[in-house]
Amino acid sequence: MVQIKINGIELDVPKGTTVLEAAEKAGITIPTLCYHKDLSPYGGCRLCIVELKGGRVPMTSCTLPVENGMEVQTETESLRKSRRTILELLLSTYYDSGYAQKDEHPNELEYWATAYGLDMKAFMAEKPRYEVNSDPNPFVWVDLNKCILCGRCVRACAEVQGRFVWGLSERGYEARIVAGLDEPMLEARCESCGACVAYCPTGALDNKMSVGLGAPDKVVRTTCSYCGVGCQFDLNVKDGKIIRVTSTPDAPVNGMRLCVKGRYGYDYVHHPDRLTQPMVREYLLKGEPRKDKKNRGEWVKVDWDTALNIVAGKLNQIRTESGADSIGVLSSAKCTNEENYLMNKFARQVLGTNNIDHCARLCHASTVAGLAISYGSGAMSNTMQDIVENAQAIFVTGSNTTEQHPVFGTMIRQAVLKRGVKLIVADPRRIDLVDFATLHLQQRPGTDIALLNGLMNIILQKGWADEQFIAERTEGFDEFKANLQNYPPEKVSEITGVPLEQLYQAAEIMGTCKPMAVFWAMGITQHIVGVQNVLTLANLQMLLGNMGVPGGGVNPLRGQNNVQGACDMGGLPNVYPGYQPVASDAARGKFETAWGVSLSPKPGMTVTEMIPADGEGKIRALYILGENPVMTDPDVNHVRHCLEELEFLVLQEIFPSETSAYADVLLPGVTFAEKEGTFTNTERRIQRVRKAVEPVGQSRPDWEIISDLARRMIAVSNRKPAEAPQSGWNYGSPAEIMDEVASITPSYAGVSYERLDRGENLHWPVKGYDHPGTPILHIGQFTRGKGLFSPTTDVPPAEKPDAEFPMLMNTGRVLYHWHGGEMTRRAKGLMEVYPKPLIELNPEDALRIGINGNRMVKITSRRGSIVSEAWVTNRVPEGMVYANFHFPESNANELTIAALDPIAKIPEFKITAVKVELADE
Template identity: 50%
Template sequence: MTNSMQEADKSNVILITGTNTTWNHPVFGGMIKKAVKEKGVKLIVVDPRDIGLAKLADIHMKQNPGSDNAWLMGLQHIIVKNDWHNKEFIKERTEGWDDYVKSLEFYTPEKVEEISGISKEQLFEAAKLYATAGRGAIFYAMGITQHSHGVDNVMACSNLQMILGNYGVEGTGVNPLRGQNNVQGACDMGGLPNVFSGYQPVANEDARKKFADAWGCKLEDMDDKVGQTVTTMVQNAGASIKGLYIVGENPMMSDPNQTHAKHQMEKLDFIVVQDIFLTETAQIADVVLPAAAFAEKYGTISNTERRVQYTNKALNPPGDAKHDHVIVAEIAKRMGCKDFPETVEALWAEIRKLTPSYAGISHERLQKLPGLRWPCPTEEHPGTPVLHGGKFSRGLGLLKAIEYKPSAEYPSKEYPLVLTTGRLLQHYHTGSMTRRSKVLEGIMPSGMIEINVNDAAKLNIKDGERVKVSSPRGSIEITALVTKKIKEGIVFIPFHFAESAANILTNDALDPVAKIPEYKVCSCKVEKIVKNL
């Protein structure tokens, strides 16, 4: 996030899209509710379902799944045409204006209505409110990123904020709500195939030399090639990938096109899984290494607003379970690696030494404070709640000309509905933890498919009946939830439930840049299951 969650009440208007915030980020969802109800912050929600925040919205636009770059650029078309853009900010802090403006010509209100299903009148109303209200903040999640054009969607959000000058000030910014509690920290530490910690590129020779010197390696032994993402690793299993060491991940449930993913995993010579429970993936592993849960270890967590927080250990891990870093250090030792950091303190010292944005964040400071937000380059630095105050990390912000790209798969005669997937309030990701909770499992023990009342009537499906859902990749059986809360022609399935695994249906088409799968759009059909008497 460029800004922080606590700034929600500093905004004049908030745009929520691609996130069912009150379900998936309920604490922050409460902050949004409070800002709207008590501070009078205006709210625009863009979602094909009647999510919780839609009830409070000044404007709720129900877009067709996969049309986000169209309606986002359509807003900008209207803003520029009506002279509501921030000319001073654009002139002083951005580049690429000419190509960008030319690209807006495609996104007329009429064209956007055709693509997105959002009426040109409602699009104009939203553009006017967002552009003229004052400080505007965008909050989004996987509903924006998990597309075959997810990078373009994010760039469209950035474009919108730049042309309005919504950067570097409280209550503004582009703010992704990350999908897991420490996924920000994992990325910060180089858990991406193209960077070292602190987003230092592996292709940069100076960065490689810095890490080679710290780790006692030769520069020529430091690979300068970008590695593979989780999805491409599975795609290349049995070819360039012979084995996988999987830590805290459950690809046998979370990867798209599950039948194909399972087939690929079977090609591997060797699988190691390090996790706190025997997940679906751990069940097919050659070796399972039991890890400690969050309350059984100490260290740091970096959350979605870049806030680094210290966590204390509450109890010892059960049985043979160990802290993740202890397991990795033990393996490194057995492989002959000398001087591998074995304690949290030693690891943190290395992180601070090699990662400029974390250099000023000590455990001692964190134990006295409610966290520090990077960049924090020195121990005297207070942290950085708001990014891009004086300039962008690249200098001038790039206004990106975005060409409209449709999703990889759309409805057909055989598969006439659009499936989108997501999470419920009661469960988390593949259910590895939450489905072991008697309370949560008692509230929501099984999956369901949300289907519009009109679609259900056409298919003679009643609420609570069992249905078969099929896509070009496979089929599942699940219970129907007939509702008016989802747009006609669209169905929704949560992906927590192995017995009705949504990812058997989803498409493994990838964004060409980020390699993110298209979990949010695929074609499907729904059929009533008729019992034989």
């Protein structure tokens, strides 16, 4: 500690603290413009100058470290005079054309000019020097007339986003900030994250979507509705509309960071396509049977009573005639924990079936199953912040992190740049994260087990295994070790295509840089060996002793905003909330007591089983909440056929989706901005969602719709009194639903809105109201006791290239879109940047196919064809194409195969044999 005196106040502060930081801790404000606590100090604006006793000249406090005995004055007459001069000089090149968003607060330059008694207009430049709105980026407004060359945008892009778009050009009076080589931002590889806007102190960089909209009426803190990272931000609302999103340093996961979708993809909330009133098919109103499978007839707008009475009556009829298991329920990873809990309760208590599933089946079902086998818990073990602060190495495989989970991708970049973390990326594509990697292992698609087993063979060979951890905390090691002998490095190199020297380099980093954290996503899980892939990664982290420690762990990145929560809440066919098995007498007895009804002990169907069962008549009705299987399920031609055959489909949605063409009833739900609730992010962090705007039209929060329907179903049910549900559905708020969840779900036992609203960070398991939560799992022992090593074997994909279909197609998302695209295709700016589907194609394949001026290609699999524009790029290796499923006119899932992992029932989206040829002009 260092003793100093600031303005006569004696302080003890840690060595290495700057004078500015010391003053802030003492509650003393020193003016700043170029400084921000998130960014490296610069000292360029000189507004933060202070006087030192015995010093000859004022010093910039943001760059001045404290010294023992130092005496500082922060606000003398001399300093005030100097600051006025500095502000006058800054204002001399500053020009405000008056377009700005004009919040209730002035920008920082205006604030300090006023504070020091300056008339802005008196000192401001007489005319602009630069064009206003000078960059075509649809999100960022650029007005260099307001730039004071503080460099905060440059440092924010480099130090927060890790993108290095902004820099300084020219000298003296002609100096200015430029993107790239003085080119448009998007051409300079800008990711449109808006960090430069968030850190700009003058409005030279602004949010284009909200310029001129003025100050908000209110600001509401909530959680993002896109990926599983769980970013929080403030919705700025004016006249009942969201006018902008602003980041907040208090956000526990992301701080000031946001991605383009989180900061700018909010306008879908107010899109004219929103469903605003219940609709039913005309035949239902007339009490007639449906005449045509391919054409369900006209839509008719009705009131809520009519719609819900029709749904309750029809579901009860089908249940009575064919049994509860003739009905299926699809819950939603886009909806809140409370809504997913009610869908689980509706299926099991009201309908009497365990046929409930959701999109986790299509993304991380193999993760849940594999980690449960290895450790007893199928969730991410560590937190993102823990890993970027403590990991010495990071292994990313099957995850295009900077596009799928952009904010966490930037955190990995910074861990590499600031701490020198060793990053290994294993991916058949050259994803953007490779630019920051120590090593890129470009394995052949579908060879992950061989690659990982080969690396572990080397780790054992070199003596890098953690023998103490293995002996004390694991079982099954001998059988696992024997299996690794089948994967000598030379054989693995031949199978995977990874050079032998790279295998040894990767194994050395893994074995010597501890702790190491492992991350994966759908590139690992969406295979017929998805569970085996996950087991192999679990083996790796046990072998190295990287479990139950800061900076280590197994860390699956969940794709949707609440896919973790939907699983937690029982949106799966084999478990109740908190992963309590439906086949367990004890677990079932608990829920029977809570819900007042007898429950089925038989696990239900998965979504990949339910939809085929539609076409076979085994499932007669589906109730779907916020899912779009016509876009997201494999082999969608077959999905369409099955939905045509389905007798009755209820769809609860915010937009008319591609699946709504097959629906008989449409129930309008609301967006995340129109309701209260909680989401659970990828690291098991439970966070609040708060209502910012009123629902549009007659749309209702989903929890209200489910509760209303449940009450009507119970009223018309002809079940015997002993079988009829006794537990009430008269919830007054989502907080009451969470209280019920906590009462019967051990991992959520201590979760309450009261704790969340006072800012507590709760990662489940939260074992009681006095329990702080569990940021790191498996400390001391695994959930199952000892971790289980599982021998795994390399298995070829379900479908291989041949003479007719010689190439492999991989699928996934792109930065500017999300999932089936229902929301992002209704966000104006996102569509402006990425308006159509693109197929990534290697230059050698493009040359062979004959692509020249015509970049439209036809991709065909054994199940169908799509036509799309080719993006010729070295991101994909020769013999491989990469396609997305965001656009209905060219959906990769027209081509994918419905081959399933035998344990998790997850489809093999990632490997499809295709042929690529020029499309007809």
